Amino acid sequence: MIGDWLDIGPVDQIAPGNARTLPVRGGPDNEAGEIAVFHTLDNQFYALVNKCPHKQGPLSQGIVHGTVVTCPLHNWNISLKTGEALGDDKGCVPTIPLRVDAGRIYLLREAVVRKAA
Amino acid sequence: MNAPATFKSTGTGTSERLPERLVVIGNGMAGCRAVEEILERDPTRYAITIFGAEPRVNYNRIMLSPVLAGEKSFDEIVINDAAWYADNAITLVSGDPVVSIDRVTQTVIAKSGRVEPYDKLLIATGSDPFIIPVPGKDLPGVVTFRDLDDVDKMLAAAEGGGSAVVIGGGLLGLEAAHGLSLRGMAVTVIHLMPTLMERQLDEAAGWLLKEELERRGQVILTGADTAEIVGTDGHVSGIRLKGGREIAAAIVVMAVGIRPATALAKAAGLDVERGIMVDDHMVTSDPDVLAVGECVQHRGACYGLVAPLWDMCRALADHATGAPSGYEGSVTSTKLKVSGIDVFSAGDFSGGDGAEDIVMRDAARGVYKRVIVKDDKLVGAVLYGDTADGNWYFDLLKNNEDISDIREALIFGQAFASGGALLDPNAAVAALSDNAEVCGCNGVSKGKVVGCILGGAHSLDAVRSACKASASCGSCTPLVESLLSLTLGGEVESGPKTLCKCTSFGHDDVRRLILEKQLKAIPQVMQALHWTTPDGCHSCRPALNYYLLCAWPGVYVDEQHSRFVNERMHANIQKDGTYSVVPRMWGGLTNPRELRAIADVVEKYDAPMVKVTGGQRLDIFGIKKEDLPSVWRDLNAAGMVSGHAYGKSLRTVKTCVGSEWCRFGTQDSTGLGVQIERMTWGSWMPHKFKIAVSGCPRNCAEATIKDFGVVCVDSGYELHVGGNGGIKVRATDLLCKVETEAEAMEHCAAFIQLYREDAWYLERTAPWLERKGLEWIKASLFDDPATVARLAAKFRYSQQFMQDDPWAKRAAGEDAELHQHLAEVRPLELTS
Numbered sequence: 010m011i012g013d014w015l016d017i018g019p020v021d022q023i024a025p026g027n028a029r030t031l032p033v034r035g036g037p038d039n040e041a042g043e044i045a046v047f048h049t050l051d052n053q054f055y056a057l058v059n060k061c062p063h064k065q066g067p068l069s070q071g072i073v074h075g076t077v078v079t080c081p082l083h084n085w086n087i088s089l090k091t092g093e094a095l096g097d098d099k100g101c102v103p104t105i106p107l108r109v110d111a112g113r114i115y116l117l118r119e120a121v122v123r124k125a126a
Numbered sequence: 127m128n129a130p131a132t133f134k135s136t137g138t139g140t141s142e143r144l145p146e147r148l149v150v151i152g153n154g155m156a157g158c159r160a161v162e163e164i165l166e167r168d169p170t171r172y173a174i175t176i177f178g179a180e181p182r183v184n185y186n187r188i189m190l191s192p193v194l195a196g197e198k199s200f201d202e203i204v205i206n207d208a209a210w211y212a213d214n215a216i217t218l219v220s221g222d223p224v225v226s227i228d229r230v231t232q233t234v235i236a237k238s239g240r241v242e243p244y245d246k247l248l249i250a251t252g253s254d255p256f257i258i259p260v261p262g263k264d265l266p267g268v269v270t271f272r273d274l275d276d277v278d279k280m281l282a283a284a285e286g287g288g289s290a291v292v293i294g295g296g297l298l299g300l301e302a303a304h305g306l307s308l309r310g311m312a313v314t315v316i317h318l319m320p321t322l323m324e325r326q327l328d329e330a331a332g333w334l335l336k337e338e339l340e341r342r343g344q345v346i347l348t349g350a351d352t353a354e355i356v357g358t359d360g361h362v363s364g365i366r367l368k369g370g371r372e373i374a375a376a377i378v379v380m381a382v383g384i385r386p387a388t389a390l391a392k393a394a395g396l397d398v399e400r401g402i403m404v405d406d407h408m409v410t411s412d413p414d415v416l417a418v419g420e421c422v423q424h425r426g427a428c429y430g431l432v433a434p435l436w437d438m439c440r441a442l443a444d445h446a447t448g449a450p451s452g453y454e455g456s457v458t459s460t461k462l463k464v465s466g467i468d469v470f471s472a473g474d475f476s477g478g479d480g481a482e483d484i485v486m487r488d489a490a491r492g493v494y495k496r497v498i499v500k501d502d503k504l505v506g507a508v509l510y511g512d513t514a515d516g517n518w519y520f521d522l523l524k525n526n527e528d529i530s531d532i533r534e535a536l537i538f539g540q541a542f543a544s545g546g547a548l549l550d551p552n553a554a555v556a557a558l559s560d561n562a563e564v565c566g567c568n569g570v571s572k573g574k575v576v577g578c579i580l581g582g583a584h585s586l587d588a589v590r591s592a593c594k595a596s597a598s599c600g601s602c603t604p605l606v607e608s609l610l611s612l613t614l615g616g617e618v619e620s621g622p623k624t625l626c627k628c629t630s631f632g633h634d635d636v637r638r639l640i641l642e643k644q645l646k647a648i649p650q651v652m653q654a655l656h657w658t659t660p661d662g663c664h665s666c667r668p669a670l671n672y673y674l675l676c677a678w679p680g681v682y683v684d685e686q687h688s689r690f691v692n693e694r695m696h697a698n699i700q701k702d703g704t705y706s707v708v709p710r711m712w713g714g715l716t717n718p719r720e721l722r723a724i725a726d727v728v729e730k731y732d733a734p735m736v737k738v739t740g741g742q743r744l745d746i747f748g749i750k751k752e753d754l755p756s757v758w759r760d761l762n763a764a765g766m767v768s769g770h771a772y773g774k775s776l777r778t779v780k781t782c783v784g785s786e787w788c789r790f791g792t793q794d795s796t797g798l799g800v801q802i803e804r805m806t807w808g809s810w811m812p813h814k815f816k817i818a819v820s821g822c823p824r825n826c827a828e829a830t831i832k833d834f835g836v837v838c839v840d841s842g843y844e845l846h847v848g849g850n851g852g853i854k855v856r857a858t859d860l861l862c863k864v865e866t867e868a869e870a871m872e873h874c875a876a877f878i879q880l881y882r883e884d885a886w887y888l889e890r891t892a893p894w895l896e897r898k899g900l901e902w903i904k905a906s907l908f909d910d911p912a913t914v915a916r917l918a919a920k921f922r923y924s925q926q927f928m929q930d931d932p933w934a935k936r937a938a939g940e941d942a943e944l945h946q947h948l949a950e951v952r953p954l955e956l957t958s
């Protein structure tokens with residue numbers, strides 16, 4: 010049976026202060042997308058579509074501080090909680106609902122399909 | 127089944143109501159508390175039988191830690207003794223666990239075969255310790271920490287002395303480690319995550335805790351994963367970590383977490399997810415079966431602390447005695463029961479949007495306090511070293527109180543905030559007497575600070591240099607700032623730029639204090655220098671990482687997640703998220719083997735472009751992060767290493783053909799360039815650093831727009847510094863002239879080391895030189911004739927730790943997770 014939540018493995022596969030990626034192939038339009046899953050220094054987990062609202066920079070490669078990731082391409086600061094660009098920059102990237110349960114990370118299946126594809 | 131027929135006590139038609147039969151599975155904290163609550167409301171309603179797997183009366187499980195530590199005896203932690211059961215006509219069946227529940231016949235069956243009918247059943251089976259599935263987990267001497275039997279096993283092991291390993295650096299593990307070390311064992315704690323108690327503490331507090339435990343003699347290994355528990359003669363003798371390290375141990379305590387004990391309920395067909403599903407009245411999917419404690423899941427949450435159990439038990443008793451009230455879930459707080467270490471945490475400390483961190487650090491007292499405020503409400507708190515206000519914060523949090531009135535003083539605690547007197551910090555400072563001490567580190571009084579200000583020190587920085595106040599740890603900075611504005615009104619001058627918004631110190635002060643105070647880790651710098659944020663920002667983390675690396679070569683361990691992506695991936699990120707790869711070509715020289723390897727890589731990985739760079743080497747574009755390790759492996763095989771085209775580090779040494787071929791060449795510029803590159807490659811710098819060696823003043827290698835340039839002349843070598851060809855072109859200044867290659871190398875190393883030790887992070891040599899002046903640079907290098915040799919030696923010393931190719935390690939599999947995706951979602955899984 011496939012539940013509403015997609016198990017993407019144990020929490021310890023992402024070191025704190027880092028992010029890793031989850032490619033999603035073949036959504037409705039058969040497009041490929043990528044989700045970035047973040048582990049903050051405070052041990053919170055967040056998932057965003059891996060595209061900066063500025064010029065599609067891979068957010069997974071940015072520096073994580075607090076609940077913010079700084080995009081590696083032009084230093085926009087993106088909130089991990091809302092996907093919103095912070096400060097003077099305007100833009101927003103979709104967030105993927107995530108929960109951690111018994112040491113494993115789950116993403117909301119429908120968000121993975123809808124948003125990343 | 128030969129179980130007695132059930133009978134329902136209701137509807138017998140007689141006026142005399144027989145008590146209903148309540149059977150409780152679990153003689154632990156929740157089960158007994160629920161019974162107490164029911165008895166308090168209606169002592170005659172139920173005939174009660176309690177089954178307990180443990181062969182003893184009900185005791186306070188959380189006090190097992192003090193029992194292990196020798197601070198309490200078992201008798202002192204008993205909650206209900208045998209007399210209580212007798213007085214309340216409760217049948218206690220201890221040491222006989224229930225093995226099944228038959229909901230049709232409404233009976234439970236115990237291991238002994240005893241069958242007990244019920245009208246209402248209460249499941250309070252608590253949790254089972256989680257055992258990590260490694261080889262050797264079943265060896266004698268591997269224990270968990272859950273009940274008195276476990277404590278007895280640990281005490282028996284401690285009798286024999288020797289060493290113990292505790293797997294798990296959470297609350298339970300640390301309490302076990304503390305107890306065992308008080309009992310005289312040498313304890314090593316193995317923790318998978320990089321900081322202790324990561325679920326309750328942030329990085330800063332977790333780090334302080336680790337330091338304190340280490341000071342007490344425990345060995346704390348974070349980021350350590352157990353591969354195997356090893357045994358000798360059928361008993362545990364130690365553990366082996368992934369990576370091979372072995373640690374001897376007479377006992378291994380596994381404290382890696384708990385799982386709700388749901389097996390009985392599941393077998394009986396009740397709804398179970400992570401825990402036994404209950405509603406707000408603690409009723410399971412069967413109306414006659416209740417459940418309470420750690421074994422339940424209520425509104426999606428499972429709890430591992432006692433406070434929620436008390437609320438659950440109240441709601442349960444209200445329901446069971448016909449006056450339902452309902453339980454709505456709990457907010458929890460945590461304390462660690464290790465004597466002399468005060469740690470408190472509550473609520474959500476993930477920060478985030480609209481949430482503001484207020485941080486106070488007092489390095490001298492070892493205090494770190496952080497409260498998180500959102501929409502004028504307190505949403506979380508982490509306290510280390512001074513937890514006196516923990517309960518006050520917890521109340522504000524639970525009651526959702528509006529804190530806008532006390533916000534300014536919130537971090538100073540209840541006494542301060544509710545006193546109101548100090549809400550205007552300036553008023554409080556004005557009220558201080560002249561001889562009140564302002565700066566504890568340097569013993570400076572208020573009078574002295576005011577004197578300095580009146581004497582012309584009109585900025586924080588000026589005060590710092592005039593009387594040293596706030597120049598050491600910085601905790602009195604707000605006081606000094608208040609004094610400035612009180613004394614000068616609006617005339618306060620802003621000081622030089624601070625390192626970033628997280629600190630009041632500038633780059634120079636931070637660098638100086640790292641050395642003076644022997645600070646050797648990022649969280650330590652943040653604590654000692656009173657950072658105002660919990661874990662810094664994208665500006666200060668990379669800067670501190672560099673400063674520590676430069677200050678403590680061979681000691682400081684580079685913090686990868688504090689580096690910009692290029693330095694983490696050892697390649698340059700491109701606009702489409704792929705990477706470019708530039709292998710080193712020493713002095714711009716290459717050969718058929720290298721060229722072939724590059725050609726092969728371009729073809730094999732389908733690189734869309736390969737280009738000659740402005741730095742005399744080849745750049746391969748469009749490589750995916752997953753392919754980087756194999757690209758590097760192929761390049762390594764041809765003898766090529768990383769070109770650090772991505773780093774705040776030595777980039778290239780450009781050369782020209784020189785005396786070997788060129789009709790004007792005066793010296794072997796190519797050879798010298800190669801030697802210099804061999805000496806300097808791999809070094810981390812405040813910013814990128816470029817070198818060139820030209821064979822004559824025609825300067826074909828453009829040495830006079832490099833950070834360090836050599837122009838060869840007949841009589842020797844002219845050394846030029848501080849050039850830049852980038853955004854703002856700056857031609858070099860002549861530093862000096864030397865006669866031999868060896869001297870040129872020595873001066874190059876010394877100049878680099880001076881730059882490394884003095885410049886601010888992200889300051890290239892050109893702006894650095896303009897800021898300090900050429901005279902200062904010359905004086906620093908040449909006033910004392912021993913300096914050049916001393917600095918060059920320091921540079922070479924630190925180079926021995928830097929010159930191993932980062933690509934080779936990655937190619938061999940290090941940090942593989944940085945390159946691999948987590949998993950891949952494919953269409954098949956999406957169709958649901």
Ligand code: SRM
Nearest residue numbers: 698706738739740741742743771777850851852853854890
């Ligand atoms: C590849 C290369 C261009 C080329 O195709 O030739 C290049 C490419 C980049 N340069 Fe450069 N620079 C390259 C030679 C230069 C040169 C010429 C030289 O070194 O002789 C200069 C002027 C000389 C100098 O640095 O003083 C140069 C001045 C800059 C600057 C301005 C620096 C400054 O202090 O003003 C930047 C921006 C920065 O570093 O902040 C920059 C930044 C960059 C970055 C790293 C931009 C970025 O952040 O992504 C480019 C990376 C592309 C990549 O993925 O490889 N690049 N860049 C050259 C690589 C040289 C090498 O082999 O390592």
Ligand SMILES: Cc1cc2nc3c(=O)[nH]c(=O)nc-3n(C[C@H](O)[C@H](O)[C@H](O)COP(=O)(O)OP(=O)(O)OC[C@H]3O[C@@H](n4cnc5c(N)ncnc54)[C@H](O)[C@@H]3O)c2cc1C
Nearest residue numbers: 152154155156179187188223224251252419420430431432
């Ligand atoms: C060493 C230690 C220190 C702790 N410190 C703290 C602390 O400082 N603060 C805090 O809030 N919490 C602390 N806790 C957690 C706290 O003890 C638990 O949250 C609490 O005990 C849970 O109560 P419970 O009744 O659900 O489970 P338990 O107290 O574990 O009771 C369950 C009982 O059910 C019995 N049982 C299980 N299955 C059966 C069966 N089939 N038949 C019969 N009996 C069965 C078990 O043997 C056990 O006695 C600590 C726990 C430990 C182990």
Ligand code: SF4
Nearest residue numbers: 700701739740852853
């Ligand atoms: S000059 Fe500009 S565009 Fe060209 S490589 Fe350098 S940074 Fe990129």
Ligand code: FES
Nearest residue numbers: 061063064066080
């Ligand atoms: S693409 Fe992210 S800041 Fe430009």
